[in-house]
Amino acid sequence: MRIGIDYTAAVLQGAGIGRYTRGLVSALIPLLSDHRLTLLYPRETAPAAATDWPGNVDIRRLPLPDRWQTILWHRLHLPFHVEFLTGPLDLFHAPNFLLPPVRSARTLVTIHDLAFLVRPQFAHPNLRRFLERTVPASIARADHILADSEASRRDAIRLFGLSPRQVTVVGAGVEPRFRPRAASELMATRAKYGLHFPFVLSVATLEPRKNFDGLIRAFVAARQRRRLPHHLVIGGGKGWLYENIFAEVERQEAGDFVHFLGYVDDADLPDLYNLADLFAFPSHYEGFGLPVLEAMACGTAVLCTDTSSLPELAGDAAYMIPTGDEEALVEGLCRLLEDDTLRNELAARGPAQAAAWTWEAAARRLLRVYTAVAGRDLVD
Known part of the structure; x- marks a missing residue:
């Protein structure tokens, strides 16, 4: 042929x-x-x-x-x-x-x-x-x-x-390089990006569909409500209307604990997933949503919306919230960052779920x- x-x-x-x-x-x-x-x-x-x-x-x-x-x-x-x-x-x-x-x-x-x-x-x-x-x-x-x-x-x-x-x-x-890694393997990437604090990671193009403005508002609310020590780290290139996302950080006065990495070197992604305490993906719509599976494969707990393709990818290995529900997003962040047992349980389910793809x-x-x-x- x-x-x-x-x-x-x-x-x-x-x-x-x-x-x-x-x-x-x-x-x-x-x-x-x-x-x-x-x-x-x-x-x-x-x-x-x-x-x-x-x-x-x-x-x-x-x-x-x-x-x-x-x-x-x-x-x-x-x-x-x-x-x-x-x-x-x-x-x-x-x-x-x-x-x-x-x-x-x-x-x-x-x-x-x-x-x-x-x-x-x-x-x-x-x-x-x-x-x-x-x-x-x-x-x-x-x-x-x-x-x-x-x-x-x-x-x-x-x-x-x-x-x-x-x-x-x-x-x-999911490529085999997306896997759980020992802390000793992550030191260079942690130093490269200056990630010397606990953090929630989100990776996607900076555009309205990915709901970064909602994530920023919810993260600020969760941090204030429970006095969480975590930072929010966002990786991704600039898409259309990305300015609104940066403006939201300014409106929330969150510049000290919300960090933008820009477009992330593909080789660094497995380490970044491993370094994060939680991967958040509150997208409004996804045809596939590969980052959800990659984070799971690395043994990182995932919080995502129940929109479009994400339920079929995540199965029961993610904490799912209704699309566009910011209060549910706040509650999900609080719960997963405070409840180590739940977070570790989801993290443990992730690799097996991702292995199906x-x-x-x-x-x-x-x-x-x-x-x-x-x-x-x-x-x-």
Whole structure:
């Protein structure tokens, strides 16, 4: 089978969809010894040397930078088929919402979440308008749809009138490096970030959907109510309307105990999860929510909302609160930071819950879908 995958997000996006694509493709490649894989690589970045890839993997750079390639394919709708770059394909997979023009190959598109339709107030207006025009068209042209959670699958079926057999879940996975670590292994990272105090960690892009302003207000209230010694440490790059998050810290006069790390080096994430007493993830909506599983895998107790995909990921290994309920968030922070028994119980459940999600299992599921779609069979 000749397979093509758009690898652009894997190269240009450090977190989120980029991380999902990198993890999935890395686990998929060892399964493709009898197949040929072509990765479409963004013009902006030189690909790794050919010797870094197996012999059955080809790299084809896109002719234009990502922004202009997107305009050409999804605004101007010019019929520049991917096969002009890849040669003949049996199947092409677009893992980032948008399916480019494809001449004859069977096609799949991955829908990570539908926040721009389900929770439009949390999507940047320009991005929302663009996705409202392009995602339905991609779904209509694709031979099969992939979602990375049951929640996203249900949303896609409901919003686009799809048959359940048209949409398959291929989730994400947790890398083995996310594991409990001894205190001696964490000293360098603690010193690097100056984390010489007990703290609650939250990691995500700084944007309204992640509810950092609500977390900051709740954390300040919990700290005052119970005189907690903990600090709040937030890691993540700046998204849209990030200024409101910094402004909330000023309004709450919390600058002495709320700390922003900025975009965190991926290699440091396992240590940061391990160093935290608690991982808080009060998001308004998540297509998958990988940080919840990564924190669990590290043996750190998790507090998260009961929105969208998070219940199916967390199971009974997290303390869950209703979405948007700040008083419940305050109470959850107080309880978990004061009740060592409960916090340790959740921390102990985490690794087993996270172990159910592996990139290898996701890649094997994906290859079965590829085989069925390329052969025009029904996907189980």
